[in-house]
Amino acid sequence: MADENWNPKIIAIICNWCSYAGADLAGGARIQYPPDIRAIRGMCTGRVDPLFIMKAFHDGADGMLISGCHFGDCHYLEGNYKCAKRMFLVKNVLKNIGLNDRRLRMTFVSASEGAKWGMVMEDVVKTVKELGPSPLSEYQK
Amino acid sequence: MAEAKEQPRIGVFICHCGTNIAGSLSIEEVKEYAMTLPGVVVAEEYQYMCSTPGQSIIVDAIAEHNLNGVVVAACSPRLHEPTFRIATQEGGLNKFRFEMANIRDQNSWVHMHDWEGATSKAKDQVRIAVAKARMLEDLEPKSVPVEHAALVVGAGVGGMQAALDLASAGIKTYLVEKNPTIGGRMSQLDKTFPTLDCSQCILTPKMVDVGRHPNIELMTYTEVENVEGYIGNFTITLRKKARGVLTPAEAEARGIVGGGCNGCGDCAEVCPVIKPNPFELGMAPRKAIYIYHPQVNPLLYTVDFDSCIKCGLCVTACGEEKKAIDLDVVDTFEQVRVGTCILAIGYDLIPIEGKKEWGYKRYDNVITGLEFERLICASGPTGGKLIRPSDGQIPKKIGFVLCAGSRDNTGGVAKPYCSRFCCMYSLKHAHQIMEKIPGAVPYLFYMDIRSFGKMYEEFYYRIQNEGAKFIRGRVANILEDPTSKNLTVFTEDTLLGRPLSLEMDMVVLAAAIQPKPEAERIRQMFGVSKSQDGWLLEAHPKLNPCGTTTAGIYLAGVCQGPKDIPDTVAQAEGAASAASIPIHIGEVQLEPYFAQCIEELCAGCGMCVNLCPYGALDLVEKDGRDVMEVTEAKCKGCGTCGGFCPGGAIKMQHFTSPQICAQIDAFLLEGGEQ
Numbered sequence: 001m002a003d004e005n006w007n008p009k010i011i012a013i014i015c016n017w018c019s020y021a022g023a024d025l026a027g028g029a030r031i032q033y034p035p036d037i038r039a040i041r042g043m044c045t046g047r048v049d050p051l052f053i054m055k056a057f058h059d060g061a062d063g064m065l066i067s068g069c070h071f072g073d074c075h076y077l078e079g080n081y082k083c084a085k086r087m088f089l090v091k092n093v094l095k096n097i098g099l100n101d102r103r104l105r106m107t108f109v110s111a112s113e114g115a116k117w118g119m120v121m122e123d124v125v126k127t128v129k130e131l132g133p134s135p136l137s138e139y140q141k
Numbered sequence: 142m143a144e145a146k147e148q149p150r151i152g153v154f155i156c157h158c159g160t161n162i163a164g165s166l167s168i169e170e171v172k173e174y175a176m177t178l179p180g181v182v183v184a185e186e187y188q189y190m191c192s193t194p195g196q197s198i199i200v201d202a203i204a205e206h207n208l209n210g211v212v213v214a215a216c217s218p219r220l221h222e223p224t225f226r227i228a229t230q231e232g233g234l235n236k237f238r239f240e241m242a243n244i245r246d247q248n249s250w251v252h253m254h255d256w257e258g259a260t261s262k263a264k265d266q267v268r269i270a271v272a273k274a275r276m277l278e279d280l281e282p283k284s285v286p287v288e289h290a291a292l293v294v295g296a297g298v299g300g301m302q303a304a305l306d307l308a309s310a311g312i313k314t315y316l317v318e319k320n321p322t323i324g325g326r327m328s329q330l331d332k333t334f335p336t337l338d339c340s341q342c343i344l345t346p347k348m349v350d351v352g353r354h355p356n357i358e359l360m361t362y363t364e365v366e367n368v369e370g371y372i373g374n375f376t377i378t379l380r381k382k383a384r385g386v387l388t389p390a391e392a393e394a395r396g397i398v399g400g401g402c403n404g405c406g407d408c409a410e411v412c413p414v415i416k417p418n419p420f421e422l423g424m425a426p427r428k429a430i431y432i433y434h435p436q437v438n439p440l441l442y443t444v445d446f447d448s449c450i451k452c453g454l455c456v457t458a459c460g461e462e463k464k465a466i467d468l469d470v471v472d473t474f475e476q477v478r479v480g481t482c483i484l485a486i487g488y489d490l491i492p493i494e495g496k497k498e499w500g501y502k503r504y505d506n507v508i509t510g511l512e513f514e515r516l517i518c519a520s521g522p523t524g525g526k527l528i529r530p531s532d533g534q535i536p537k538k539i540g541f542v543l544c545a546g547s548r549d550n551t552g553g554v555a556k557p558y559c560s561r562f563c564c565m566y567s568l569k570h571a572h573q574i575m576e577k578i579p580g581a582v583p584y585l586f587y588m589d590i591r592s593f594g595k596m597y598e599e600f601y602y603r604i605q606n607e608g609a610k611f612i613r614g615r616v617a618n619i620l621e622d623p624t625s626k627n628l629t630v631f632t633e634d635t636l637l638g639r640p641l642s643l644e645m646d647m648v649v650l651a652a653a654i655q656p657k658p659e660a661e662r663i664r665q666m667f668g669v670s671k672s673q674d675g676w677l678l679e680a681h682p683k684l685n686p687c688g689t690t691t692a693g694i695y696l697a698g699v700c701q702g703p704k705d706i707p708d709t710v711a712q713a714e715g716a717a718s719a720a721s722i723p724i725h726i727g728e729v730q731l732e733p734y735f736a737q738c739i740e741e742l743c744a745g746c747g748m749c750v751n752l753c754p755y756g757a758l759d760l761v762e763k764d765g766r767d768v769m770e771v772t773e774a775k776c777k778g779c780g781t782c783g784g785f786c787p788g789g790a791i792k793m794q795h796f797t798s799p800q801i802c803a804q805i806d807a808f809l810l811e812g813g814e815q
Binding site for chain 2: 007009011013016017018020021023024026027028030031032033034035036038039040041042043044046047048049051052055056059060061069072073075076077078079082083086110111112113118121
């Protein structure tokens, strides 16, 4: 559906302790993945305000990824649980405003899962490419 | 939006990292692009930004261009943020006026063959970092005092060494061991390679030292129940399991003068309950009131309340004078406050019966390397006489299956990693049987002999010369003769390229090792990550092998990854040294990422109070209404409160909502909305 050469705009907010370290590990291991995702480092996924997500989609993001520690591994005990709960809320809102909620994804990548980070990157880009440009991005033009 | 008191003057410094970055994207283009970004007054590039000349470029540029924000586009902030923060500080700025764009680990290394894509991503990354740098504020790190005490979990050889080092450095050390005695795995071994020292002989002096050291508080039969706090100020709750036996000190506290357990063993003699002794891997009996072995430290009997029938015979045998046994005790809890912690929680063998082809637990004469240690040990169940479990005969042909479950990608119980000490202990076993049993021949079925340590290769030659047979091939199957209980080992001699079957009297599996089942609970309590293979994750595999990502928690020994005794002791000494540094400095600096309440916006709803996992937030009354207040000493800066606050009244320092929104805008709107 989408143009072959179209590069989606995907933003990621990832936690410092697990996913950011996992992403660094993927680099160390030279795992190659598509360059469409831009990551912002936060201390914990618990920091992710639903409004950040809404803002990103409002600004024209085609997809968004939130990635943190596995359940039970959170550096701050339970921030990832709190974030995961908010994801359900935000996904509901996205559906209600007519956005496919697959544009928003939460993943759990630990500091030792460089290979998994690469897979997540591949898969998020693939999913968003299938969905095509965000209907909201039209407003940005 | 944050108050823009001053015009942003940002310097962007782009690192080539040799060809690591410059080989995959256009530094020149990124630099030119950076100059066009709002607020950027200077952009520089250099071969190695982290080098001394590289850092000087930053320091000089801050003065020359009167910068108030620094962006370095280089490797990961997890690696070099501290370096560049110091450079920023040297240039005269607050060190938190620094932001990093990770164009190496998360760009050039992962998009090596996409020049255009990587260059475009690097521009975006720089733009995002500049957007944040424009909004950075001065912050002051918070300094907190460090408790002059340390905790060591696990009293095997690693834990004991770490505790001895800490204690000798003048630090009060709590050494916690879940078993009734210290000593760990090493106390189960007979001899140690390659020197063939008797394991107990070199270990027991250490055990005695640990018991005697005035700075070590030894807590056996005790488990960690809960961990709270942060580096410098951990509060550890310990569960002292009900032992049923009083130490002389405990007895005295109860007013029994000269009482308490003296280790005489009269109680065990009369105890009617017989259970397998886990120390002897079930090959010898113990009573419900027991000691593991004669050299235990502390010499103190323990009641196994799971099997005790409370008949009271032991209480009578112990007598009125000592009154050491109390069968009605319950677990007690104790809290200790420490500055740093070392985890040395060791390992287990994999359940090698899961590799069905080798028939462990189905065939009597297939045993593990650890069982061999007990059988060949003079203090073991057979008094050091190696016999076949099936008939008590002395075996003559003994097969050793190396890499039993190690370096094995077939899944199940097998592990892909090398367990590192099985080659060497199997060589030692081969030596021991040739020494003890005249005419005995060891057959070692191996993939590779990994004898990498000091004097290890020489030891390998020695065993070869002593007459051990080496067959290079993985054992495919073992079958038992039902009458003789002899074992036929099927393998392929890969050097001769032919299949082989050999009849053995006994087979010893050099089983792989794995993390202990309780490691998962312990690591989550202490906030330590795990590697892909399940071992506890060090902060950096090469440059910080003893530390973890949680400040103040250190690792020693096999719990971090398979290693032999010399490596374990070396790491334990390293961990003890690392753990003593904050204690000796006496204070640590915490990154000031605390939550702050913007009181004009706070509606006093109190939602954040329940969200905080550390109880750092409270509602207090100010000017006739409730507002939230942060206790900075408890706040760790996760931002869970800030992510939820419906009024946007919580400011997460260094990760404020305006800063994150600016980053989002910078990427998506190309910096359009400033």
